[in-house]
Structures are given as structure tokens and as C-alpha cells.
Amino acid sequence: MAIAPEQAPDEHVTTFLLPEHHVRGAILRVCAGVSAMVGRRDVQPDVRRVLGEMCAAGPLMAAHLKVDGRLALQIQDGAQLALMLIQIEDDLRTRGMARERGEAPAGSFEELTRGGVFAVTFEPRNGQSYQALVPLQGVVVAEALEGYFDQSEQLPTRFVLASNGDCLAGLMLQRLPEAGAAADAGWDHARALLDTVTPDELMAQTPATMLHRLFHADDLALHDPQPMTMACSCSQARISRMLLSLGEKEVHDIVEEQGLVTVTCxxxxxxxxxxRAQVQALFSAEQATQESPPRSGLH
Ligand SMILES: [Zn+2]
Incomplete structure (x- = not known):
């Protein structure tokens, strides 16, 4: 159902359609949870900026791709960025991490990620995961994502992405897959409008104001905004399961050596x-469970 542009709130991803131009899009601006996940990260400022922009792009992509499960974006083996991983659940809960390479990574996106690959992994709740891999190219994050859609999906796509460590903002436009050559003019029109948007402006304006500024003269159909959150899914229970999967001997060895097992998300x-007592309790509880079968619901 189409709703009015003024109903595109912050902390949501709003998808929309420009039917006469055969173009779809998505916009978001989010602050809650961003400083913890991005702004306070112990990484270099240039890496933090890339992390923020990737975290802005992920939910925009997920809102269109509609994975029944998890979508993951990864930068692997870049010159100064060993790994960046963004995970977006189907309720648009998003988290991200970065692993740097070298002493003090710095420079443009291109300098950080030179030689790396970009991977998009679809992890459906039921069924096989699959991954699309493309070489990383682009001076900024937006260009790398556009390259992915060009090479992997053959769908012309444009992004504007912004991150200041406290908030993220993103705008994505994509030509509809079924649009034929007759839709070229529509795509050119939409792209030209998007090219007038700077990251600073996207960050400063509400999504509603931004959509009005861009598309007030066009037929714009908004879909219901979907709430999104920047939040981690780690928990004591998950960490306990991870320790159990390492095995009793290995975990006991760590306690013997270090006095304490410390796991950082x-x-x-x-x-x-x-x-030591907690490790013992963890493994004896596990043993008790295994010795008294029919139990379920441990997941
Ligand atoms: Zn966590």
C-alpha cells in the first residue's frame, strides 16, 4: 500500500517505487545503537567510516532482497582491511565488525581495500546458503556496491551513504529488473536526481524531507517503513554454546593457563x-543433558 512521503521516519528503512520511471529505492537514517556498534569501535577513523557506510548499505539491500534469514556483506583480504563483516537479519537488526591489517590503516576506501574481494552471502533460515563474490573496485563504498550489482545482478544501482559515528544514513536507487530499453530515460532521470544528494545532506535531512526534495514532482509510492536496529545478537547462552563446541579439554586448558576464560564479541x-567453577558447571550441565535423553529445546 502506498503511503505519504512524510511517513518515512528515522530508525526505519522505507522502500519506495517510482512507477513511471521503473525505479525502486530505499532510504534510512538511524542513530540508536550506532555509536556502540560503529562510533566507539577500537579501529582507525578511516576504517570506522567504511564500517558505518557498510552498516548503512546493508539494511537498504536487505529490504529489497528480502532474504528469509540473514544477509551478510563481507570485505575480505584488503590491503589494510583483513575482514569487514556486516550481518543483517530479516527483521533488519544489523551488526558489523572490522579486522584491520597493519599498524595504523588509513586512507581512502580504495587504499584500505585494494586487492580484496566483496562477498554477499544469503543465509536463508531453511535451505542452502549461497554467496556471490566479486573483486572490489571503487574509490568509495557506494561505488563498490554499485560494482557488485553491475557484475553480479546486472542491475544498475546507485547509493549515497553517510556515517559520522553517531548516526548512519543511506539512499539506494535501483532500476527495476523487468524494465526494458524504454525505461532508460526514467533511470537517467532518477540517477540525475540522486547525483544532487551529498552524504552531508542525507545525514542532515529526515528521510521524509529528503524524499520530498528529490521526488516531489514524480509519482512516488512509499511502502510501509520497516523498523531497523543496530544491535548485536551475542549473549551468555550463545557464548556458552560456543565454548561447549570447543570441547571440555580445550576450555579447561585455557582456565589452567589463564585462570579465566575471556571471550570478547x-x-x-x-x-x-x-x-574455573563456571567452566566446570557448564560442562557438567552439558553432560547431564546428554545422559538423560529425551530433551529438546536446547537451541
Ligand atoms: Zn556482541
Whole structure:
């Protein structure tokens, strides 16, 4: 159902259609959770900016791709960026992490990621995951994503992305897959409008104001905004399962050596501690469960 442009709130992803131009799009501006996930990360400022822009792009893509499960964006093996991973759940809960390479990574997106690859992984709740991999190209994050859609999906796509560590903003336009050559003019029109938007402006304006500024003269159909959050899914229970999967001997060895097992979440930086007694309790509870079968619901 189409709704009015003024109903495109912050903390949501709003998808829309420009039917006469055969173009679809999505816009977001989000602040809640951003400083913890992006702004306070112990990474270099240039890496933090890329992390923020990737975290802005992920939910825009997920809102269109409609994965029944998780979508993951990855930068792998860049010159100064060993790994960047953004995970977007189907409720648009988003988290991201970066692993730097070298002493003090710095420079443009291109300099950070030179030689790397960009991977998009679809992880449906049921069924096989699949991954599309393309070489990274582009001076900025937006260009790399546009390259992915060109090479992997053959869908002309444009992004404007902004991150200041406290908030993220993003705008995506994409030509409809079924649009024929007759739609060229429509795509050129929409792209020309998007080219007038700077990241600073996207960050400063509400999505509603931005959509009005761009498309007030066009037929614009908005879909219901979907709430999105920047939040991690780690928990004591998940970390416990991870330790159980490592095996009793290995975990006990760590306690013997260090007195404490400490696990830090790569995404949000949360720190989980297990002392000797907790490790023992964890594995004996597991053993008790295995010895008394029919139990379920442990997941
Ligand atoms: Zn976490």
C-alpha cells in the first residue's frame, strides 16, 4: 500500500517505487545503537567510516532482497582491511565488525581495500546458503556496491551513504529488473536526481524531507517503513554454546593457563568471563543433558 512521503521516519528503512520511471529505492537514517556498534569501535577513523557506510548499505539491500534469514556483506583480504563483516537479519537488526591489517590503516576506501574481494552471502533460515563474490573496485563504498550489482545482478544501482559515528544514513536507487530499453530515460532521470544528494545532506535531512526534495514532482509510492536496529545478537547462552563446541579439554586448558576464560564479541565488544567453577558447571550441565535423553529445546 502506498503511503505519504512524510511517513518515512528515522530508525526505519522505507522502500519506495517510482512507477513511471521503473525505479525502486530505499532510504534510512538511524542513530540508536550506532555509536556502540560503529562510533566507539577500537579501529582507525578511516576504517570506522567504511564500517558505518557498510552498516548503512546493508539494511537498504536487505529490504529489497528480502532474504528469509540473514544477509551478510563481507570485505575480505584488503590491503589494510583483513575482514569487514556486516550481518543483517530479516527483521533488519544489523551488526558489523572490522579486522584491520597493519599498524595504523588509513586512507581512502580504495587504499584500505585494494586487492580484496566483496562477498554477499544469503543465509536463508531453511535451505542452502549461497554467496556471490566479486573483486572490489571503487574509490568509495557506494561505488563498490554499485560494482557488485553491475557484475553480479546486472542491475544498475546507485547509493549515497553517510556515517559520522553517531548516526548512519543511506539512499539506494535501483532500476527495476523487468524494465526494458524504454525505461532508460526514467533511470537517467532518477540517477540525475540522486547525483544532487551529498552524504552531508542525507545525514542532515529526515528521510521524509529528503524524499520530498528529490521526488516531489514524480509519482512516488512509499511502502510501509520497516523498523531497523543496530544491535548485536551475542549473549551468555550463545557464548556458552560456543565454548561447549570447543570441547571440555580445550576450555579447561585455557582456565589452567589463564585462570579465566575471556571471550570478547567481535561485533559489539561485549566481554564474557568464565572462571574455573563456571567452566566446570557448564560442562557438567552439558553432560547431564546428554545422559538423560529425551530433551529438546536446547537451541
Ligand atoms: Zn556482541
Amino acid at each position: 567481535d561485533f559489539c565488544g561485549a566481554v564474557y568471563h568464565y572462571d
